[in-house]
Amino acid sequence: MNDTYASFIEKAFIDPIRSVLIVDDQYPTIDGTLAAAINKEWHQEDWEHHAKDVELVISEFRGAGRPYLLDIHDPSLISGKDADQRPKLATEVSKEQEPDVAEHLHQTDLLILDYNLEPGNDEDGSLAISIARSILKNAHFNLCVIHTNKELDEVFPEVLIGLLHPDPDFADPETLLDANRRFENSDKYDPGRDPGVGPALKALVSKEIYFRARSEGLDPFVIDGGAGARFVQILRDYGVSEEDWRTFVAGAFDDFQNDETNGLSDTDLRIAAWNEGRNGSPPWIRSDFGFLAFTKKKEGPLLKTLREALSSWGPRPSRLLATMVRAEIDEHGIEVQDRMLGDSYAAANWYLRLVKDKTSARSFLIDETVRRHTEQLLAEILPRVSKFMNELIEADEATLEDEGKLAGADAVEPVPIKSGAYLRLVDKRFGIDLSINEKMDRAIRDHNVFVCSMPVTGWHLQTGHVLKINDAYWCCLSPICDLVPGQGKNDAPDSFDGWKRFTAVWMDEVEMATALKKVNSNRYVFLRTRSGEQEPYQAFKIVDGSSDNPVWSTFYADDDGRLFWPEERSQSPLPLSIRRLERKLPKKDSESGNFEFAVREATVVAQLRYEYALNLLQTLGGSITRIGLDFQKKS
Template sequence: MSGEHYSAFIKEAFIDPIRSVLIVDDDYPTFDEVLDAQLSSSQGGAKPSAKAWSKNPERIKKVIARFRDPKHPLLVDIHDGTNVPAGAESKIAAHLHQSDLLVLDYQLDKSKPNDGSMAFEIIRSLMRNDHFNLVAVHTSEDIDQVFRNTLIAALPPSGCVQADADAVKANELLAECEDTIEGSYDRIRASIDVDAYLFARQNPDKYMRAIGKGQAPFTAFKDACDALEWPNPDRKIVVAYLLAEVESRLMPRMNPNPAPGLVWSDGPVKYIKSDSVFVSFSAKGDEGNLLEDLLLALSTWCPRPSRLFLAKLRAEMDEYGAIAQGAALESRFALAHWYRRLLSSEGSERQWYIDDSVARHSEQLMNGILPRVAAFAKRLVETEAKLASADETTKAHFGVDFQKLDEMLRAEREHNALVSTTTPTGWHLTTGHVFEVENKIWVCVSPACDMVPGQLSSSRREAFGERLPFMAVCLTETKKGKILDAQSNRYLFLPLNGTVTSFCFNDPSDDASAPVWHTLYAEKRGVFEADGLGFTVCMTECDGDALVQKNRPARVVAQLRYEYALNFVQKLGGSMTRIGLDFVGRKEK
């Protein structure tokens, strides 16, 4: 849903925060080169530069001048790439996060015409770092070919090599087709080319449908298959085999490392995006503005509003983080108390205080940043609310149709999971940790103050040794697709194995039922094992007529936010203190 209004917010979140530009291009003059030329000139022996800028400096000057607009002046640095040996671009890329925008020449090695391998190495290196990098590939070559080559260099292999049986069947079909219609063998093989491969990679769930409809780039393939009267299963086997052949030819040029979040657009405005890189493409011969080309590519990508919020948060942190940090450090006596407590504690108690202190410092810092992000979000929401209905706008941005019951229910469940849970953290078991023991899901509902290993009383240590007693409720999974009364204070929505699963705190069929709770014992005082989230739990079980205690491996799989965990602690306490058990009465029919 990229319109003029939305592009303005994209510009504010991604373009306006740019403060520095690094140009990597062997056509551009470096500061060293300019100074050397001046020194040579003063000594009467100036030599003309062999670079393109010396023959047409006006074009280079215009590019740099656009980065130095009085309204948005940027710091510009230049690296010509010529004094860096092959394979060393990764050393440059390791420091590129210090520049907000990288302008990258496609052909850095003029001795190899149409070769972008040095630029590919830089982009791959950026894809492996932890920073989000904006890259504008600037080229005098054909944009379509540059984009395709860059995309192939960014793509990791898909591993779509076919099983031997499919390869045998595909070769049989291809061999027989020539006997049926002369020339069909060559036509079918030629119809599955690099464009077809890239389309299949971009649309793995839709490319067979495109073949069935005869859409580009599979029109010639469908026509050849129709002439041979091949059924759909045979077409699927052959196209998969030929796509694997194309990949095997491209393999030496592809990215050996995975690139998470890789998407691209090969339309009129082209871009490539991974989790850490956004790449736009601009022609050197144009009089266009590289920042405008970048904004157009970002608008074509059309990042969702949530991403704009986070991009704005990063920008505000860079811009105003120092001011917010100063405000967060004003409470000198409180900060002194926190740090004194850190110094005075030791062992697991110190670790607990460190975690608490870091969380409080982070909260203080964010309090100074979030109002600015909230103001940005408010302007975006109020602008879009005037243009279309909430359902229409949401569908355009996220592809979620709230008019469809299944999509609405999924959205509600994912919302419930997001607001009530967080990524499991910590170094010991605590309130709200959801853990799995032998395919059963439990939630720890003991108060947090009773779960700190270093704060156990001497009497508890004498009674239980290295075991930490705690209370846990065994959760009951609800039926899939069942509409739940989420506000009834009985349900948990947990992100498990890539999907949201709903559980009930007690019996789902009886809202007045008591939860199934046990007193369990965590070995090593609940401290997690070296892998991070595993621990051993001692459980009381029935063995014939006797009760025995057995150790079971357990692992934390989710964590409730504290306010939600506290709610269930109180709910368990309420179920244990009910009165009126001797009352009589009747239920309404």
């Protein structure tokens, strides 16, 4: 990672740090001073013997030009004292109570965490791991530096194993049972052999091997040679059929992770990546909600350790963008708040509408107001974030130009940047080689899905909601003002109380490759409709292939089109009961059929961004209002 890119990582992640909390039982604290004053017989561990080391760390965050609010916490002092007013020690607290130690740690931007927090036990890091688990359960993105007197190659595996949650992909009891049956029924099986093939394989699984399987998958362990050599040797030695190798190896890893002595986390902390610190690179662990760096005590500034670990991780430009948005909101949110709130009269009218409206339309009004205020807030911080991204892009372009100058040192004219250089830069930043056609196709597909669709929102049916009815997909295109429950007149001949009438256009699923080739024909949309599946994306054509006109229909949504979200607003499909006038099957005693209001169960599976929904509405409107001309087509 070049220094230029590292400086942008620092701007995004380190410059916004304002508060630092040190958690170490060998540092002086206010709690410890008060506790000693209350009980003269109790005293905090004597920190005066290493006061210079303590002062060195504290001065890093208290020096001139350091805008940090610094606090120190001794986790051996837990709130709540027993009858003799003696502070409770961490070792006297049950495992279930340990996360309480970290309740207030969530409010800090940077946590400095000592690995050895158990009094009198320098080998035990369980309390530090418990605190790390607690902060990674918090939705606030936490930065943490774990420092220790122990060797990092001893500490890192203990922390990582304590943060990982058992991988469900390793667990497949039924498949393993079938594989065992086939093995036991084969002529290779020796019932008297001890240990059996399962325990023999499990004995090969160390923490290091387990980490590799978690990061690379099982493939390396079922291939003869490399990491899998010893596994394959045992499988062959026992006579296991090659078709069952993967199942037996997965079972061995599952046995390892279910062994309580290995100390895996009971909660999925969403650990996304890690670096074990080999070949001189700094060790680190990243989850969706935090980043942990590691260093030995007395080995230089802690911020330097954090800076090097973040650079080793190399967050992508898109993550830097998102991080800068968050940092700018934290830094300038109060500054722009008054401008964001706008006119007091408008706000008063908004609140009057809310308190008067006791229908479900209130939720809609709240969502719309929040969305408008959020847009205004983003508009306020946009110039600063855009400036940051422009500088980042220009710095990356400058590195490409420098490479071009080196490549064409003898050239008289400036050497243009070749397209391959851009592709290499993208590969460096994202780890994706877009010179490979399949990866470029996926990148274009994912881009189209991102710009065209959005997560499903709303408390009722909205313009752009995509419904799956049986195996067909329909997109609601009625104006959103006509879809608010309780609003609109129901005195039309084809209106019914409690049923929200809406117009939807049929979406014909097509091959993704076809849609990508004809993406600019204004006939295709790209959606994520299969939540949780390996290939969740689909492409749809919104005009009928034979007539080039949209196929549309009128539907009626039950309960005025209200949507009922679960407590956790996941992106699982939302159920909705609808009706439509449909032709019955012809009766046996009659050649003509008749019609009925058929009830259908639908689910809202996706949502078009509003501008894309309006584009479909325009296409539909053009089809409905077109003028018929009396031309004749040649047969």
